[in-house]
Amino acid sequence: MEQHIIPADQILPQKLHLLPLVDRPLFPGMVTPLIVTGEADVRTVHEALEGGNFIGLVLTRTEERTSVSPDGLYTVGTVARILRKINLPDGGLNIFVSTLKRFVVRKFLQEGPPIVAAVEYPEEIGEQTDEVKALTRALLGEMKQVLENNPLISEEIRLNMVNIDQPGRIADFITAVLNIKREEQQEILEIFDIRARMEKVLIYVKREQELLKIQQKIQKQINEKIEKSQREFFLREQLKAIKKELGVPVDAKSAEYQKFKEKMERLPLPDEVREVVEQELEKFSLMEPQSPEFTVIRNYLETILSLPWEDPPPEVVDIKKATRILDQDHYGLEDVKERILEFLAVRKIKQETKGSIICLVGPPGVGKTSIGKSIARALGRKFFRFSVGGMRDEAEIKGHRRTYIGAMPGKIIQGLKIVKTKNPVFMIDEIDKLGISFQGDPASALLEVLDPEQNVAFRDHYLDVPFDISKILFIATANTLDTIPRPLLDRMEVIRLSGYIEEEKIAIARRYLIPRSLEEHGLSKDAVKYTTPGLRAIIRGYAREAGVRNLEKAVDKIHRRVAKKLVMEELSQEELPVTITPENVETYLDKPLYPEEETKRIKKPGMALGLAWTPFGGDVLIIEAVATPGREGLSLTGQLGDVMKESATIAYTYVRSIAPRYGLPLEFFERHHIHLHVPAGATPKDGPSAGITMASALLSLVADRKLRPQLAMTGELSLTGNVLPIGGLKEKVIAAKRARVKEIIIPRSNEKDLEEIPEYIRKGITFHMVESMEEVIDLLFEEKLKRRRK
Structure with missing residues (x-):
């Protein structure tokens, strides 16, 4: 950029063709090249040359390089004289312009393209005051510091700034040199008061100084880091040389390599494995620690060499x-x-x-x-x-x-x-x-x-x-x-493992659960005593499942409450041991989960006890049947699976087919709708082993006679009345033992499975082996149902 003075006899036109500038505004007093590419802009230049070589340079309000309307231009610009025009191969122009003076658009005469406007040239005010002279000196001084610390500004620009003798032009020149936003430069272009313009520029110069200070600080920190890293590099190289002379591993990688190699040579690796490890070791030695794959190979070698490759000593089984x-x-x-x-x-x-x-x-x-x-x-x-x-x-x-x-x-x-x-x-x-x-x-x-x-x-x-x-x-x-x-x-x-009966749970609690729980809760061995009836009450009321997990939780709860009473001085050491009996169990365990009155028993006709197998052990199911007057049919509830629904249908059909044989009215089925339910309703159930139990419940309902108490049964029923074998007999017998059942009906085909059940579990239970439903019917009631002769 060069300073350019308007000749005294220069007459500026009152009508200008306007050339939009996108990047930044141009200030008066400079000679600079401009590249003109758009078709509309090229036409604007040609018409300006035909009308006297003057052109108006105006900044666009946005940085979008699209067609511009008068509304998209600022109203203050710079008038310039086109000194030279060079045609470019792509159809554009390279023009050299000399910027002369600020102008203000008063009216747009043609909205373009090209855009033509009527303009006026307001005079700048306040150029020769003492304050302006002082501001000029301050501005040049501050700018000198910026120029000294900014290597990007050329020597030619420094000389141009010193040679300018007009305060307003100095402010314009500095604004053009500073790296500030286009909107901030336009703001300075629009200031005609020289004092106000110089004060504004001085603020921007101060801001540039602060940015340069921060830049210098950052550069200093970077240089210090580079110097430190170079120093550390030389020291590391010296350390390597010293370690090499002493025969010590040079670095951590070398030490790890040596460790892996020694371990590989020591282990009895198979040939295929040894070959793989050697290949990975070679990669490890050639790879830099900064490489991402370095860690992958190191972890692999560490894993494979940490495995027990040696054959174990011969096994000794005592x-x-x-x-x-x-x-x-x-x-x-x-x-x-x-x-x-x-x-x-x-x-x-x-x-x-x-x-x-x-x-x-x-x-x-x-x-x-x-x-x-x-x-x-x-x-x-x-x-x-x-x-x-x-x-x-x-x-x-x-x-x-x-x-x-x-x-x-x-x-x-x-x-x-x-x-x-x-x-x-x-x-x-x-x-x-x-x-x-x-x-x-x-x-x-x-x-x-x-x-x-x-x-x-x-x-x-x-x-x-x-x-x-x-x-x-x-x-x-x-x-x-x-x-x-x-x-x-x-x-x-x-x-x-089928689970435990009551006596086994009592023994397990005494030998394992209670001593361990007392120790875990910080109580002495004699702090809590359990009577056998007390343990039995805990098992029956709170822990009826096949395992002992709930029993262990119940014991832990008792010991926690005893510990709390000791800490809160509700219980003294002299009052120990605490004795757990059936009378005070609820004091420590709250209300029972299985109240005694909910014990599964036969209470009326239509009820039968069945034995079921579940993933949580055996269980006793009570099957209920009720008849209501209405259309003939059978309803099933209790979340029964497909197999169990089929068993219920078979039981219904079978009982209906034998009803006349036992003197039962066939009209009962025609005049009643039967509903069969298997509690608990929220638990899904499936399997064929409840077949004879369902048939017994239906027969009890039709005969209006209650089944014998404490009689449970399990067996699959065929449509012709055969009793087929079932699985999980041991779990079912243990469940019956827990429920204090005295008699169990099982298929004769399961007799061999009965022999595998320990004697102490079978003790006290009478087993009836049956092959047909007729044998089951003979065992159901206190007084046998009489069969009619064919």
Whole structure:
């Protein structure tokens, strides 16, 4: 830019063609080139040249490079003389203009394109006052500091600023040089009072100084960091040289490399694994620590070299010790203990672990997990437990491939890394609750883990090398077998834990639950005493389930309340021990969950006691039938499954078919609508084993005779009256024992299952084996129903 003075004889036109400027306004007194590209702007320049070479330069109100109307222009601009025009190859123009003076648009004569306006040239005021002279000196002084600290401003611009002798032009020139917004420059262009203009520019110069100070501070900090990093680099290089002379590993990476290499040479790795580790070690040595893959390789090497590759010592199975440990840890479950001891005896004789997979099946709280721990203790092995309940991603079992961010090995390899031995006991909890999703099928992944033909060379996706997991003793736990995939179930030896009867729960509470709970709650061994009737009241009123979890919670609650009374001095040490009896149980446990009056008993015709199996153990169901006058039919309620609904229909049809044989009126069915209900209504139920129970309830209703009290039954009924075998007999008998049932009707085909139930559970119960419904009918009533002769 150059300063340019208007000749004294220069006459400025009162009508101007206006050229819109987008980037920033131009100030008077400068010579500068302009590139004109738009078709409308090129026409504006040509018409201006034809009308005397004068053109008006006006800033647009927005930065959009589109066609501009008069409303999109500021009304104060700069008149300029076109000194030279050069045609460009693309049709545009390069013009050199000399800016002369500010003008104000008074009226738009042509809205364009091109835009033509009538203008006037107001005079600037206040140029020769003392205040303006002082402001000029201050402005030049402040600007000098800006120019000294800003290397981007050329020497030519500095000389031009010094040579300007008009205060207004000095302010304009500085405004054009400063890096301020286009709107702020336009604001200064519109100020005709020189003093006010210089004060405004002085504010912007001060702001520029502050920005330069901040910039210098930042630059200084960056330079210091660079110098520090260069210094640290030289020091590190010196340290490397010193360590090399001393024979010490040069850096952390070298130390890790040496550690990995020594560990690899020490471990008995198979050839395939050793080759992979050597390749990864070579990559590790060549890779910079800042590389993202460096951490991936280091974690991989750390994992693979932390695994127990050495073969374990020969297994020593001491059956007597195992018997002692199982008896110490568990009361009852004699058949389960016997099965486990048989399993261990085979291992002792055969000295072969291949194919050793146990599945403990039973309701919650019966001790499945603790039995797994006891087996590990009996074998002298380490124990690792993980749950697969709700697992939906097969990578949880077989690991993630290393191509994924955050990849890690599966549960099997993680467990081996933790226990650091090749032959631990792994407990896989909740195997019946495996899920399936788009991420894969974990049950299918477990097939490889549990298959003795495949797990000798198990490949985790993360490791991607074979690892022998056949020496692991796998113990799975489940509440039910129904939801375990059949191929997976075939690979396991099933051991059932059926639950506990009342006497067993009392013994478990005395031997295990009460002493442990007293210690956990900070009470002495003699702080709370339990009478046998007191424990029986707790079990009957608060813990009737198959396991002992609710019993443990009840004992914990009693001890918490005793501890609270001691702390609040409602109870003194002299008043200990607290004795729990049936009379004060409710004081500590509130109202019973199972009031005595709700005990399931036969109270009227149409009621029958059935035995059911659930994932939470056996249960006693009371089936109710009611007849109402109306259209013939059968309604079923109680959330019955399809199989149970079919059993109810079979029972209804059968009872109707035999009614005449027992002298019962067939008209009863034609004149009544029968409603069959199986409480509790909120619990889903299914299965065929309630067939004879439903038929008995319907027969009781039609005969209007109450069934014998304390008689329960289970068995599938065929349409012709045959009683077919059922499953879960042990769980059902235990449930009957808990409910104090005295007689049970079972299918004769289940007689062999009855032999597997311990004698102490069967004691006090009379079992009736039947093959047909007619035999059942003979046992239902105090006085037998008489059959008519055919």
